[in-house]
């Protein structure tokens with residue numbers, strides 16, 4: 001079977017002229033593709049057995065009279081739910097990466113989107129006494145897929161609450177600049193140490209594994225955020241100061 005050869009081109013200054021280097025990346029690309037396919041297949045295969053284990057556990061828990069045994073079963077159920085969340089997040093990333101997920105873009109009201117996400121997370125925020133502040137202007141419109149943008153904001157605001165401090169704040173703002181709508185999620189939380197920042201958008205990367213797991217994190221949230229921004233032709237940036245807080249900025253093309 002014929003396979004196209006893929007090259008990567010790099011240009012260097014050399015003496016009076018320039019040097020062009022072509023690297024054959026066919027094998028690398030093939031490897032990347034098969035790795036992605038593998039993750040997609042494994043995630044898909046795990047989905048059904050996990051759902052079955054979960055429903056069996058739920059049934060047994062309901063009927064179990066022994067308090068001690070029930071507690072153990074509840075722990076098993078909690079871990080099964082963690083597993084299900086990981087698999088669901090992986091499937092979302094896989095679909096976005098493959099481009100197989102079609103985006104249904106339309107004009108959305110940014111303030112309303114933020115308020116829907118705040119409503120979904122209000123209880124968690126109240127539990128740790130974090131204030132949610134929606135500073136988005138009523139008239140800000142954003143051209144995006146509603147479900148995807150909801151998921152993006154949900155992940156960013158969820159993190160902004162989880163990695164906050166008691167009595168802290170989460171502020172969401174939006175502005176328009178050079179053809180982009182910029183959504184900004186800021187928190188007054190623990191911040192991210194400088195040396196970790198280049199890696200936080202990678203799958204399963206966490207600054208503090210135990211804290212993240214305790215808070216129910218899969219380590220995939222920011223990877224989802226990145227893929228949603230990219231699939232819209234946008235990008236995401238972060239600015240953070242350890243001990244003071246973080247600001248995540250999502251750029252989405254206005255395209256109207």
Ligand code: ADP
Nearest residue numbers: 159160163191206207212217218219220221222
């Ligand atoms: P998780 O499920 O662990 O929250 P994410 O992909 O959403 O995974 O985030 C990756 C890591 O980046 C987190 O484990 C945390 O260490 C760090 N992080 C993300 N958002 C924030 C934030 N707002 N403040 C501080 N740290 C954050």
